[in-house]
Amino acid sequence: MAQPLKLAIIGGGASAFYTASRVLSKLPAVIKEAQVHVYDRLWTPHGLVRYGVAPDHPEVKASETLDPRFRFFGNVQIVPSDLDQRTNPTEAEHQLPTLPQPLSLPLSTLARHYTHLLFAYGSSSPLLPTLAGDSTVRPTSALDFVHWYTGHPYPENHIALEELIKAKHITIIGHGNVALDVARMIISPAARLAPYDVPKSVLEVLEQLQVQHVSIVGRRGPPQVSFTAKEVREMMTLEGVGMHPIDPALFDVGTEGLSRQQSRLIDLMRKGSSTTTTSALRTWSLDFLRSPLKITPTSITYALNTLSASLSAVPTGETQTVPTDLVIASVGYRSPAIHREWHDERLGRVRHVDGQVVRADGTTVRGVYASGWSANGARGVLASTMWNAYSVAEKILSDVTASVVSNYESGIGATISDGIKLEGEPGLPSPMIEAGKLVVSYPDWKRIDAEEIRRGGEVGKERERMSWEEVVEFLDIE
Numbered sequence: 001m002a003q004p005l006k007l008a009i010i011g012g013g014a015s016a017f018y019t020a021s022r023v024l025s026k027l028p029a030v031i032k033e034a035q036v037h038v039y040d041r042l043w044t045p046h047g048l049v050r051y052g053v054a055p056d057h058p059e060v061k062a063s064e065t066l067d068p069r070f071r072f073f074g075n076v077q078i079v080p081s082d083l084d085q086r087t088n089p090t091e092a093e094h095q096l097p098t099l100p101q102p103l104s105l106p107l108s109t110l111a112r113h114y115t116h117l118l119f120a121y122g123s124s125s126p127l128l129p130t131l132a133g134d135s136t137v138r139p140t141s142a143l144d145f146v147h148w149y150t151g152h153p154y155p156e157n158h159i160a161l162e163e164l165i166k167a168k169h170i171t172i173i174g175h176g177n178v179a180l181d182v183a184r185m186i187i188s189p190a191a192r193l194a195p196y197d198v199p200k201s202v203l204e205v206l207e208q209l210q211v212q213h214v215s216i217v218g219r220r221g222p223p224q225v226s227f228t229a230k231e232v233r234e235m236m237t238l239e240g241v242g243m244h245p246i247d248p249a250l251f252d253v254g255t256e257g258l259s260r261q262q263s264r265l266i267d268l269m270r271k272g273s274s275t276t277t278t279s280a281l282r283t284w285s286l287d288f289l290r291s292p293l294k295i296t297p298t299s300i301t302y303a304l305n306t307l308s309a310s311l312s313a314v315p316t317g318e319t320q321t322v323p324t325d326l327v328i329a330s331v332g333y334r335s336p337a338i339h340r341e342w343h344d345e346r347l348g349r350v351r352h353v354d355g356q357v358v359r360a361d362g363t364t365v366r367g368v369y370a371s372g373w374s375a376n377g378a379r380g381v382l383a384s385t386m387w388n389a390y391s392v393a394e395k396i397l398s399d400v401t402a403s404v405v406s407n408y409e410s411g412i413g414a415t416i417s418d419g420i421k422l423e424g425e426p427g428l429p430s431p432m433i434e435a436g437k438l439v440v441s442y443p444d445w446k447r448i449d450a451e452e453i454r455r456g457g458e459v460g461k462e463r464e465r466m467s468w469e470e471v472v473e474f475l476d477i478e
Helices: 014-026 107-111 142-150 161-166 177-187 200-206 229-236 248-252 260-271 382-401 430-438 442-458 468-475
Strands: 006-010 035-040 070-074 076-079 103-106 116-119 169-173 213-217 241-243 282-287 290-296 299-307 313-323 326-329 356-358 364-370
Touching: 006 014, 006 107, 014 035, 014 382, 035 076, 070 442, 076 107, 103 107, 103 430, 116 382, 142 177, 142 200, 142 326, 161 200, 169 177, 177 213, 177 229, 177 282, 229 241, 229 260, 248 260, 290 313, 290 326, 364 382, 442 468
Parallel strands: 006 035, 006 116, 035 070, 076 103, 116 364, 169 213, 169 326, 213 282, 241 282
Antiparallel strands: 290 299, 299 313, 356 364
16 A cells, blocks of 8 residues: 655745645545645745745735645755765764754755655746956846845845945846836835835835936847736836836837737836826836846946847847946846756756656656746746646646555665655654754744734834844744
């Protein structure tokens, strides 16, 4: 008889929670032996819903699982097993991190306690544009900026706040929703953001910004943008903020066969903002057919593009240099590899077919799945993430009901050829037990959540986010 499902989900964002919820809702409640455990390197659940969705978008911050068969383990980072080959594994498993770093748990150590694995850890490695060798400035990653204004506990890099405050002209490279989120946070009056869960320290900086204009720059034309009508509409209606009109000629190329949503977006861009630039306190623009070549402390140089028959950006050979004080790049993301044999290095994501992880030769890694951005790249909105997660959940359930449980051919202990054993051992990995309160549970998070809301209510905000140091004190972590 096959073992009951014991699923480990690596990543605690929307895709992870949607998949967990779907799996548990489809499994009869009487199957009490089934277990779904979510692991995340952050001490809070919900990933981008907390640390990626702009604070002034509270309506998309909702995903939760209350089934008793579900458990969340925060502040636990699943790492490639080969990271621990330099030390004795039994010793490495008992090395607790220095706060505030998460507990590192090798994939092989985790896997042997589960029958199935799901990779749903998103895309956390930002791409940066390729620049000329004589560029003297590296652009700020939009992800670093997002991590700053959402109070991310483990930012890769810290924002140069003095440069941000003094910048009068800011350039954002990229025409996706994240680029517009960043622009909106920069150009919005600080008073507009005050009721939301923007950290107090961030609000204090935003109140000091001297920015006058934000340029949002992309390599192709208006019909090829990746942002949505909702994001543009919000920018168009910001009080005291005006948009520079777009050259009508730019709408003439690549508009054939647009969907209704794309046509609506084009109409919005043609119409422009409700505030004129002459009466605005701050302005912004959507700039097209430009690719960054060189950045200096006071300027950015672009290669000017045209569109090919296939609507790809093609350099014309001409360049343009314009003054700017700060450049932020939002041009895409990659997923880090947790298991190199299952990772497509070229695409920067987990290799899979319809959610089932496969090796480079196309053979199936039974019992191992991928969903969300870690599987499909950093694209789509929460709705598309949900439907993808549901599809992968159905695949997992289909395998379970067909008694296709991980790689067991003749009982417990069969080995996946890639060095991972899905043995379904009882209990939790020993490093988790040794770590004690350092691992944040879902009940812990609910206490933190309630306290943040309480603190926010005292100052008229949606919530006041706690730092890790405050969480350590609040939960009495030793």
